[in-house]
Amino acid sequence: xxxxxxxxxLQTGERIVGPPRPLLKAKITVRHLRKTFxxxxxxxxxxxxxELSIAGGEFCCIVGPSGCGKTTLLRILAGLEEPTAxxxxxxxxxxxxxxxxxxxxxxxxxxxxxxxxxxxxxxRMRRVPRQRRRQIVRxxxxxxxxEGFATAYPYQLSGGMKQRVVVARALANxxxxxxxxxxxxxxxxxxxxxxxxxxxxxxxxxxxxxxxxTHSIDEAVLLGDRVVVMTARPGRIKAEVAIPxxxxxxxxxxxxxxxxxxLVGQVWSLLRDEVLVKDGARMP
Amino acid sequence: MSIEQGEAIRISNPPESGEQPRSxxxxxxxxxxxxxxxxxALLLLWEGLVRTRVLDVRFFPAPSQVLGTLVSLxxxxxxxxxVLISLSRIAAGFALGAGAGIALGLMMGVSRVIRAAVNxxxxxxxxxxxxxxxxxxxxxxxxxEPSKYVIVAIGVFFLVLLNTAAGVMNIEKxxxxxxxxxxxxxxxxxxxxxxxxxxxxxxxxxxxxxxxGLLLIVAAEFISARSGIGYLIWTSWQTFAxxxxxxxxxxxxxxxxxxxxxxxxxxxxxxxxxx
Numbered sequence: 207x208x209x210x211x212x213x214x215x216l217q218t219g220e221r222i223v224g225p226p227r228p229l230l231k232a233k234i235t236v237r238h239l240r241k242t243f244x245x246x247x248x249x250x251x252x253x254x255x256x257e258l259s260i261a262g263g264e265f266c267c268i269v270g271p272s273g274c275g276k277t278t279l280l281r282i283l284a285g286l287e288e289p290t291a292x293x294x295x296x297x298x299x300x301x302x303x304x305x306x307x308x309x310x311x312x313x314x315x316x317x318x319x320x321x322x323x324x325x326x327x328x329x330r331m332r333r334v335p336r337q338r339r340r341q342i343v344r345x346x347x348x349x350x351x352x353e354g355f356a357t358a359y360p361y362q363l364s365g366g367m368k369q370r371v372v373v374a375r376a377l378a379n380x381x382x383x384x385x386x387x388x389x390x391x392x393x394x395x396x397x398x399x400x401x402x403x404x405x406x407x408x409x410x411x412x413x414x415x416x417x418x419x420t421h422s423i424d425e426a427v428l429l430g431d432r433v434v435v436m437t438a439r440p441g442r443i444k445a446e447v448a449i450p451x452x453x454x455x456x457x458x459x460x461x462x463x464x465x466x467x468x469l470v471g472q473v474w475s476l477l478r479d480e481v482l483v484k485d486g487a488r489m490p
Numbered sequence: 491m492s493i494e495q496g497e498a499i500r501i502s503n504p505p506e507s508g509e510q511p512r513s514x515x516x517x518x519x520x521x522x523x524x525x526x527x528x529x530x531a532l533l534l535l536w537e538g539l540v541r542t543r544v545l546d547v548r549f550f551p552a553p554s555q556v557l558g559t560l561v562s563l564x565x566x567x568x569x570x571x572x573v574l575i576s577l578s579r580i581a582a583g584f585a586l587g588a589g590a591g592i593a594l595g596l597m598m599g600v601s602r603v604i605r606a607a608v609n610x611x612x613x614x615x616x617x618x619x620x621x622x623x624x625x626x627x628x629x630x631x632x633x634x635e636p637s638k639y640v641i642v643a644i645g646v647f648f649l650v651l652l653n654t655a656a657g658v659m660n661i662e663k664x665x666x667x668x669x670x671x672x673x674x675x676x677x678x679x680x681x682x683x684x685x686x687x688x689x690x691x692x693x694x695x696x697x698x699x700x701x702x703g704l705l706l707i708v709a710a711e712f713i714s715a716r717s718g719i720g721y722l723i724w725t726s727w728q729t730f731a732x733x734x735x736x737x738x739x740x741x742x743x744x745x746x747x748x749x750x751x752x753x754x755x756x757x758x759x760x761x762x763x764x765x
Contacts, residue, residue: 281667284671285670285671286667286670286671304672304673306671307671307672308667308668308671310664310667310668310671311664313662313664314664314665314667314668316665316682316683316686317763318686318687318689318761318763319686327668327682328673330682331672331673331674331675332673359762360763361763375672379672
């Protein structure tokens with residue numbers, strides 16, 4: 207199967223919706239990625255021929271129906287899972303920084319480490335000296351609003367605070383690419399809005415390349431420069447929607463703006479069929 | 491009408507808030523009193539039954555007699571010495587067995603290959619009652635101190651090993667993912683994830699191991715020792731010194747109680763994140 211054929215197939219489909227985004231050098235390139243898992247006597251096709259290119263400094267959100275393989279895609283990007291076929295390339299900048307750090311879900315906080323120990327974990331693994339580590343950790347704790355909790359253990363924290371620890375742990379590692387796996391999924395609505403706002407603020411000042419997995423269309427449109435829509439299993443890329451909303455963005459203002467509503471509707475119309483396929487149901 | 495209401499409120503409010511903790515406290519002290527009184531009552535009953543000759547004094551010496559022997563054995567320095575020597579034997583064997591058990595258990599928990607290699611061996615040896623190995627241990631290590639250390643170490647080793655490995659395998663996979671994503675090396679995974687994550691299980695193994703250590707040291711001292719609590723009990727049987735035998739039994743019971751309380755303290759100190 208040739209690459210050009212794949213490309214043209216995708217382009218004649220609903221590849222780009224909305225205005226084209228500026229051509230930047232690709233930071234992450236995914237080519238013909240497939241992933242199957244052994245399942246009983248057969249195999250489960252999780253990902254089918256994923257083609258994706260993410261620019262340096264881009265905030266890319268990936269949405270899809272549950273079970274579509276979006277988390278698997280992220281795990282492959284993080285090096286936690288091997289692709290069955292195809293390739294994934296993250297272009298290093300040559301600065302010696304870690305290539306990627308994952309913002310896992312809230313329950314990934316190590317219960318046996320203090321907040322400080324958790325946030326400094328990546329630095330400790332890279333043998334950053336204790337004094338330097340402490341400095342860095344303190345500044346990121348301040349950034350996520352956890353100053354004063356450095357010596358607390360996770361069981362003393364609320365869910366929202368634990369999620370801040372997880373975000374700070376990845377940020378403190380100063381990776382070239384930040385991978386986020388539905389980081390706010392288990393939070394209540396108010397906490398989620400607050401943390402989304404903080405993530406926007408932090409990202410808009412740091413401009414790291416971010417790949418953000420979510421099943422929430424609202425969240426994807428709110429945060430991303432681009433929303434990639436995946437199909438039901440086996441996951442393929444169905445379409446991409448550019449999000450030309452101006453930055454810096456404010457969660458509250460955006461939610462009431464008509465452009466935001468239009469974009470959410472656009473993504474939902476793409477996603478709806480996939481959700482219906484997955485549930486085997488038909489809705490009017 | 492309005493006065494009645496006012497009174498009703500006045501009456502129902504203060505007692506309600508005051509009575510609740512008081513009755514709870516009263517229940518707690520009542521329980522405490524009962525749990526102190528019941529063993530005392532049993533001892534009194536025992537004493538009475540011996541004095542009225544219902545119980546045979548040759549098998550069941552009166553608690554007062556046992557207490558007297560306990561005091562005199564303490565004053566002579568005999569009992570403290572026996573306790574010290576038994577404790578030092580357990581401690582040495584425990585350190586050996588627990589150290590090896592934790593180290594190998596961590597590796598078993600982390601590595602599927604090591605698990606596959608070690609599991610059948612453990613499965614074969616673990617079910618053997620450790621006392622049955624004692625003659626072999628004495629054959630190899632002689633009648634001196636090393637054989638005592640070794641038999642305790644063997645007993646402790648398996649319990650700590652199995653609990654440590656189970657503890658590591660019970661660690662949520664997401665923690666290992668975090669380790670990998672943040673570049674943890676194999677030794678980092680062992681020390682920063684496997685060990686702390688398995689600590690609650692390891693403590694279960696240590697507690698069980700310590701209990702087994704008490705049991706094994708007494709058995710070993712029955713057979714081949716000139717000192718220790720086991721020796722005290724065994725010789726008192728041979729010389730029909732029943733009171734001394736009871737003193738030995740009480741001492742072991744006390745050792746167990748105290749050491750398990752110390753384990754609780756140690757656990758709270760080493761696992762501050764356990765709620």
